[in-house]
Amino acid sequence: xxxxxxxxxxxxxxxxxxxxxxxxxxxxxxxxxxxxxxxxxxxxxxxxxxxxxxxxxxxxxxxxxxxxxxxxxxxxxxxxxxxxxxxxxxxxxxxxxxxxxxxxxxxxxxxxxxxxxxxxxxxxxxxxxxxxxxxxxxxxxxxxxxxxxxxxxxxxxxxxxxxxxxxxxxxxxxxxxxxxxxxxxxxxxxxxxxxxxxxxxxxxxxxxxxxxxxxxxxxxxxxxxxxxxxxxxxxxxxxxxxxxxxxxxxxxxxxxxxxxxxxxxxxxxxxxxxx
Amino acid sequence: xxxxxxxxxxxxxxxxxxxxxxxxxxxxxxxxxxxxxxxxxxxxxxxxxxxxxxxxxxxxxxxxxxxxxxxxxxxxxxxxxxxxxxxxxxxxxxxxxxxxxxxxxxxxxxxxxxxxxxxxxxxxxxxxxxxxxxxxxxxxxxxxxxxxxxxxxxxxxxxxxxxxxxxxxxxxxxxxxxxxxxxxxxxxxxxxxxxxxxxxxxxxxxxxxxxxxxxxxxxxxxxxxxxxxxxxxxxxxxxxxxxxxxxxxxxxxxxxxxxxxxxxxxxxxxxxxxxxxxxxxxxxxxxxxxxxxxxxxxxxxxx
Numbered sequence: 352x353x354x355x356x357x358x359x360x361x362x363x364x365x366x367x368x369x370x371x372x373x374x375x376x377x378x379x380x381x382x383x384x385x386x387x388x389x390x391x392x393x394x395x396x397x398x399x400x401x402x403x404x405x406x407x408x409x410x411x412x413x414x415x416x417x418x419x420x421x422x423x424x425x426x427x428x429x430x431x432x433x434x435x436x437x438x439x440x441x442x443x444x445x446x447x448x449x450x451x452x453x454x455x456x457x458x459x460x461x462x463x464x465x466x467x468x469x470x471x472x473x474x475x476x477x478x479x480x481x482x483x484x485x486x487x488x489x490x491x492x493x494x495x496x497x498x499x500x501x502x503x504x505x506x507x508x509x510x511x512x513x514x515x516x517x518x519x520x521x522x523x524x525x526x527x528x529x530x531x532x533x534x535x536x537x538x539x540x541x542x543x544x545x546x547x548x549x550x551x552x553x554x555x556x557x558x559x560x561x562x563x564x565x566x567x568x569x570x571x572x573x574x575x576x577x578x579x580x581x582x583x584x585x586x587x588x589x590x591x592x593x594x595x596x597x598x599x600x601x602x603x604x605x606x607x608x609x610x611x612x613x614x615x616x617x618x619x620x621x622x623x624x625x626x
Numbered sequence: 627x628x629x630x631x632x633x634x635x636x637x638x639x640x641x642x643x644x645x646x647x648x649x650x651x652x653x654x655x656x657x658x659x660x661x662x663x664x665x666x667x668x669x670x671x672x673x674x675x676x677x678x679x680x681x682x683x684x685x686x687x688x689x690x691x692x693x694x695x696x697x698x699x700x701x702x703x704x705x706x707x708x709x710x711x712x713x714x715x716x717x718x719x720x721x722x723x724x725x726x727x728x729x730x731x732x733x734x735x736x737x738x739x740x741x742x743x744x745x746x747x748x749x750x751x752x753x754x755x756x757x758x759x760x761x762x763x764x765x766x767x768x769x770x771x772x773x774x775x776x777x778x779x780x781x782x783x784x785x786x787x788x789x790x791x792x793x794x795x796x797x798x799x800x801x802x803x804x805x806x807x808x809x810x811x812x813x814x815x816x817x818x819x820x821x822x823x824x825x826x827x828x829x830x831x832x833x834x835x836x837x838x839x840x841x842x843x844x845x846x847x848x849x850x851x852x853x854x855x856x857x858x859x860x861x862x863x864x865x866x867x868x869x870x871x872x873x874x875x876x877x878x879x880x881x882x883x884x885x886x887x888x889x890x891x892x893x894x895x896x897x898x899x900x901x902x903x904x905x906x907x908x909x910x911x912x913x914x915x916x917x918x919x920x921x922x923x924x925x926x927x928x929x
Contacts, residue, residue, distance in 0.1 A: 353728070354696070354699075355696045355698065355699050355727035355728055355770055356695055356696045356727060356728060357695060357697060357698075357726060357727050358728070361725060361726050361727060361728045362726055364728075365723070365725035365726040367725075368718060368721050368722040369711075369714075372713075372715070372718035372719075372722070373711060373713045375713075441711065442711070445708075445709075445710065445711045446706060446708050446709040446710070447709055447710055447711045448709075449676055449705065449706060449709040450709045450710065450719075450766065452676060453674055453675075453676070453697070453703055453705075454697065454698055454723055454726040455697070456674065456675040456691050456692035456697050457692050623678075625676065625678060626676045626677070
């Protein structure tokens with residue numbers, strides 16, 4: 352038997368045990384799967400692509416399939432955002448953080464291990480959830496007799512991007528939780544940034560007809576991240592005079608930037624504060 | 627070995643720990659005493675890196691706690707039994723802590739047995755009584771088989787059997803050459819368990835000595851006298867320069883004179899003695915005298 356040692360992969364293992372030994376994890380992950388698969392089933396079973404000028408039923412194009420398969424994303428992101436906060440704010444609220452920091456007094460390793468592990472778990476879960484949703488959409492629409500267009504790289508990129516988006520949202524939420532430390536405040540902040548800010552920004556942009564604000568709103572985490580699972584109808588270059596759109600990878604990088612920002616701030620605070 | 631050197635900790639304007647220095651040596655049980663708010667918990671938290679000192683240093687085994695490659699093998703701490711997630715089972719909690727250092731299930735089972743929580747190990751911690759929670763905390767502290775133990779009020783909530791268990795465990799661990807550093811308000815327990823005492827008052831060290839020395843410093847050793855003629859003997863004691871208060875029909879609490887002298891006074895006055903017992907100094911008495919002026923939160927007199 353080797354002597355006990357504090358190492359990063361040991362911390363990962365500890366976080367694994369912690370994650371799966373509380374009920375909130377199971378609930379949130381099951382609900383995420385249910386939302387994604389459920390909405391995929393609903394829309395796959397209920398929608399119709401409409402008819403064209405000749406009266407023939409249109410085939411279900413890849414962009415529509417992508418939209419259907421990722422319909423649950425705006426709800427699933429909320430559930431994963433909540434869980435992302437709880438994995439860290441739960442430790443602060445219950446006092447468990449003191450036990451964690453006693454075992455790992457340098458602190459950075461412990462919180463990084465938590466973030467890395469949780470993001471990876473969410474990524475795997477998101478891949479499963481998106482796959483279930485896409486499977487439901489594709490099988491139901493083709494079973495109902497509609498033609499479907501599957502050989503479009505954007506469709507597959509979009510599905511993969513959806514899983515990545517959900518994992519990044521989870522990582523973002525954990526970073527916010529690290530900064531705020533209180534469950535209610537962190538959850539409110541995450542949901543506010545993901546949901547409310549885009550609406551408010553767009554409202555102000557249209558009220559004041561401010562192009563600057565409209566462009567800036569594109570860089571909000573959920574707006575930028577949505578490019579990851581959105582269908583691109585052109586190169587993503589300038590749409591108007593000074594209004595532009597982000598490409599899928601630009602959007603992904605912006606969201607990654609948000610994740611990095613909250614984590615850098617969070618870790619700095621963890622090192623400085625008393626536990 | 628724990629070395630605290632010129633430790634100061636401020637929270638805003640309040641100085642919780644003020645230039646505190648002491649050493650807790652291996653092979654001894656060092657008791658940490660002080661009124662509420664004296665700075666004991668803050669000092670302990672600073673030693674294990676939970677709080678950052680404003681100035682000064684604390685080392686365990688020669689280095690800062692965070693610098694050890696396997697902190698849990700260096701220090702096992704019970705600072706707060708409530709530092710657990712109530713939704714987890716005791717076993718999951720211990721496994722999670724053990725996993726940080728690659729400590730396996732076998733050791734987890736061992737500490738569960740040691741702490742006597744085998745029957746509740748797979749129950750959620752939220753339902754634990756105070757005593758069970760303390761035992762879980764002690765189990766977690768023992769996981770790494772540490773060279774140093776830091777226990778903040780370890781017998782809090784334990785039944786008499788548990789109190790004896792902690793006392794025996796502390797002394798046994800000290801005999802094995804470990805450093806045992808524990809705080810308590812239970813004076814009678816502390817007197818039986820500790821070899822060395824550090825007393826803190828309003829953030830400062832007011833005593834740092836072996837137990838015997840602390841006890842010897844207690845003044846006002848009383849002598850209990852029982853005699854049918856209490857008032858006459860009391861007067862004789864007063865006349866001889868002592869103090870005497872008649873506390874019952876036949877009871878005198880006398881101070882200032884040794885028991886032998888009181889016996890001689892009784893003989894000279896022709897008073898029959900039924901009992902003449904010197905009251906040995908208690909740790910509680912010594913402690914109260916030491917900290918009389920340094921109590922942060924004092925209750926008003928009994929109504």
